[in-house]
Amino acid sequence: MSTFLWSLAGALALGWSLGPAPAYAQAPIKIGASLSLTGTYAKPGTYQKEGYEVCADELNGKGGLLGRKVEFVMYDDQSSTQTAQRLYEKLITEDKVDAVMGPYSSGITESVAGISEKYKKVLVSPLAATTSIFRQGRKYIFMVISPAEVYLEGFVDMAAKRGLKTIAVINEDTLFPKASTAGTVELAKKRGLQVVLQESYPKGNTDFSALLVKLKAANPDVLAAATYFDDAVAITRQMRELNVNPKMFAVTVGGDIPEFYTLLKTNGEYVYGSTQWDESLSYPGQKEFLAAYSKKFKHEPSYHAAAGYAGCLIYAEAVKRAKSLDAELVRAELLKLKMRTAFGDYAVDQDGFQIAHKMVMIQWQDGKRVVVWPDDLANGKPRFPTPPWNQR
Amino acid sequence: MLGQVVISGLLAGALYSMVALGLGLIFGVMRVLNVSHGPLLMLGAYTTFWLFHWLGLNPYLSLVVSMPVLFVVGMVLQRLFVSRVVDAPELSTLLLTFGISIALVNLAQLAFTADLRSVEYLTGSFVLGPFAFSKSRVIACAFAIVITAAAFLFLKATRLGKAIRAVSQSREVAQVCGIDVGRIHLLAFGIGSALAAAGGTLVAVMVAIQPEMGQVYTFKSFLVIVLGGAGNYPGALLGGLLLGLIEQISSLFLTTQVNEAVAYVLLVLVLLVRPTGLLRGRAS
Numbered sequence: 224m225s226t227f228l229w230s231l232a233g234a235l236a237l238g239w240s241l242g243p244a245p246a247y248a249q250a251p252i253k254i255g256a257s258l259s260l261t262g263t264y265a266k267p268g269t270y271q272k273e274g275y276e277v278c279a280d281e282l283n284g285k286g287g288l289l290g291r292k293v294e295f296v297m298y299d300d301q302s303s304t305q306t307a308q309r310l311y312e313k314l315i316t317e318d319k320v321d322a323v324m325g326p327y328s329s330g331i332t333e334s335v336a337g338i339s340e341k342y343k344k345v346l347v348s349p350l351a352a353t354t355s356i357f358r359q360g361r362k363y364i365f366m367v368i369s370p371a372e373v374y375l376e377g378f379v380d381m382a383a384k385r386g387l388k389t390i391a392v393i394n395e396d397t398l399f400p401k402a403s404t405a406g407t408v409e410l411a412k413k414r415g416l417q418v419v420l421q422e423s424y425p426k427g428n429t430d431f432s433a434l435l436v437k438l439k440a441a442n443p444d445v446l447a448a449a450t451y452f453d454d455a456v457a458i459t460r461q462m463r464e465l466n467v468n469p470k471m472f473a474v475t476v477g478g479d480i481p482e483f484y485t486l487l488k489t490n491g492e493y494v495y496g497s498t499q500w501d502e503s504l505s506y507p508g509q510k511e512f513l514a515a516y517s518k519k520f521k522h523e524p525s526y527h528a529a530a531g532y533a534g535c536l537i538y539a540e541a542v543k544r545a546k547s548l549d550a551e552l553v554r555a556e557l558l559k560l561k562m563r564t565a566f567g568d569y570a571v572d573q574d575g576f577q578i579a580h581k582m583v584m585i586q587w588q589d590g591k592r593v594v595v596w597p598d599d600l601a602n603g604k605p606r607f608p609t610p611p612w613n614q615r
Numbered sequence: 616m617l618g619q620v621v622i623s624g625l626l627a628g629a630l631y632s633m634v635a636l637g638l639g640l641i642f643g644v645m646r647v648l649n650v651s652h653g654p655l656l657m658l659g660a661y662t663t664f665w666l667f668h669w670l671g672l673n674p675y676l677s678l679v680v681s682m683p684v685l686f687v688v689g690m691v692l693q694r695l696f697v698s699r700v701v702d703a704p705e706l707s708t709l710l711l712t713f714g715i716s717i718a719l720v721n722l723a724q725l726a727f728t729a730d731l732r733s734v735e736y737l738t739g740s741f742v743l744g745p746f747a748f749s750k751s752r753v754i755a756c757a758f759a760i761v762i763t764a765a766a767f768l769f770l771k772a773t774r775l776g777k778a779i780r781a782v783s784q785s786r787e788v789a790q791v792c793g794i795d796v797g798r799i800h801l802l803a804f805g806i807g808s809a810l811a812a813a814g815g816t817l818v819a820v821m822v823a824i825q826p827e828m829g830q831v832y833t834f835k836s837f838l839v840i841v842l843g844g845a846g847n848y849p850g851a852l853l854g855g856l857l858l859g860l861i862e863q864i865s866s867l868f869l870t871t872q873v874n875e876a877v878a879y880v881l882l883v884l885v886l887l888v889r890p891t892g893l894l895r896g897r898a899s
Contacts, residue, residue, distance in 0.1 A: 433866030464749035
């Protein structure tokens with residue numbers, strides 16, 4: 224045998240003996256997901272992916288799930304429902320993953336829920352907040368966050384308590400913002416606020432001048448915007464440009480992400496954001512999650528990260544209790560499960576619809592997110608009213 | 616209300632005119648519809664962002680960097696790729712520039728990530744009576760007017776500009792007259808890209824910067840040159856202002872939701888009723 228082959232054999236043997244000892248006897252559990260890593264939802268989608276990764280690390284640090292290592296198989300759906308559908312088909316039929324977790328956003332979750340149902344896969348959906356997704360008789364989908372309709376409950380409550388009378392509600396014309404708007408309008412009416420303007424704008428819109436001009440003419444005390452992220456930033460900026468001055472201004476999604484302030488700097492002051500979670504809340508496991516997350520990614524998590532992390536833990540807990548990956552058994556456990564994670568409470572009704580989790584409202588004050596609602600979780604008082612732009 | 620909306624429309628429109636003039640120039644000279652025009656604008660915006668971020672360079676000053684840089688990028692694209700398809704059927708040129716567009720966006724995603732960036736500079740507005748003039752948009756509009764005027768002057772008065780117009784009127788005759796058509800093509804693509812870059816720089820101060828920010832400008836520019844008359848340079852000016860106004864006014868009287876629909880319905884109408892554009896373009 225030639226020297227070359229000998230050395231090859233030697234190298235192989237060496238590699239074999241020096242390689243890491245196999246910690247798990249069985250093949251890893253593969254969990255598939257598509258996430259929006261590019262496109263409109265890139266920011267929250269990336270946070271969610273990072274949440275999944277921290278969860279996988281934590282599970283593996285504690286000996287895996289059912290004695291098997293947990294591995295995520297994740298793809299980029301480019302914020303597109305069609306791409307996400309293709310990817311979930313691929314994950315289930317080609318990659319043959321053992322389980323799937325939800326994508327980012329209600330719209331994309333709605334579009335892939337049919338696929339997970341078709342293949343009878345449990346789909347814990349940590350970032351889908353639209354009620355209708357869970358009210359269509361689907362069996363295997365589970366909700367983790369509070370529904371879209373109550374995102375601005377705290378905002379409406381604060382406005383009503385301060386005696387404000389009129390509200391304008393604007394939204395991106397997609398599933399989740401539409402549902403938040405409907406919920407906000409209903410809550411506002413119930414609290415005696417008059418809705419003076421309600422209008423939607425297309426996804427990807429960048430110029431809000433005309434909408435804001437109309438808004439300025441309607442002169443509402445309160446402005447509620449059901450946004451994602453890009454639009455939340457653009458609206459805030461253009462409000463300053465057009466000198467639009469409501470006494471309170473809130474966005475649903477985007478306002479709570481650290482980048483909101485990084486992009487807007489002091490123009491982000493006084494803006495209210497609603498969030499499913501804040502790092503200052505003292506939920507069990509919160510400290511450990513924060514430490515593990517910042518160590519791995521060198522930045523702070525958003526609620527999307529925490530929800531992704533919690534969603535994955537909730538699925539894992541149900542698997543542990545079912546002692547199996549079988550969808551029927553896991554589903555039965557998920558329906559019964561009551562759990563408190565770093566993200567807050569989890570419990571669902573018979574449709575898999577979330578009934579335990581609580582929203583909070585934050586306000587940007589001196590570059591910090593301060594929880595201002597509800598009172599029992601708040602760590603500061605709202606700065607009210609928002610001063611006009613020219614007096615800041 | 617209407618006054619404010621007209622102001623916003625004209626401010627936006629001047630910018631559209633400038634960016635569309637770049638697209639129109641390339642189309643006029645080569646009959647190539649450059650789908651990567653928007654992504655070139657995006658590169659201009661990133662140039663401004665990085666200069667602002669790393670060197671603290673005034674974003675408007677970065678025009679003197681972004682325009683020459685993209686001028687060169689445009690010439691390189693022309694020399695390496697587009698020159699090969701100038702005489703090919705329209706579909707080939709569309710496919711090629713579409714490919715370049717996808718490549719540029721994805722390269723930008725790799726290099727700069729999909730994170731939103733912004734140049735926080737001049738965020739307020741001048742208030743005049745009941746009207747608010749966004750500072751960044753007013754200045755962008757002023758620059759757009761100056762740059763567009765300079766481009767016109769160049770086309771009208773200089774020998775090179777006349778050569779460009781000659782080539783866009785008739786390539787064969789221009790060639791017979793001793794004009795180096797290849798060189799003019801190179802120049803036109805360079806100038807077109809530089810105009811896109813100028814748009815990018817000016818837009819960078821107004822909206823968030825991300826790799827996919829450009830495409831919408833490809834469509835808008837396309838709309839503008841069809842409205843104004845493809846290959847008709849003053850038409851681009853008119854088309855841009857018109858598009859800005861239509862978008863704003865339709866958002867005011869209808870909803871923001873339909874403003875793009877209104878613009879495209881108008882496009883279809885113009886194509887049906889006056890296929891050469893509002894100002895007569897060169898029939899292709």
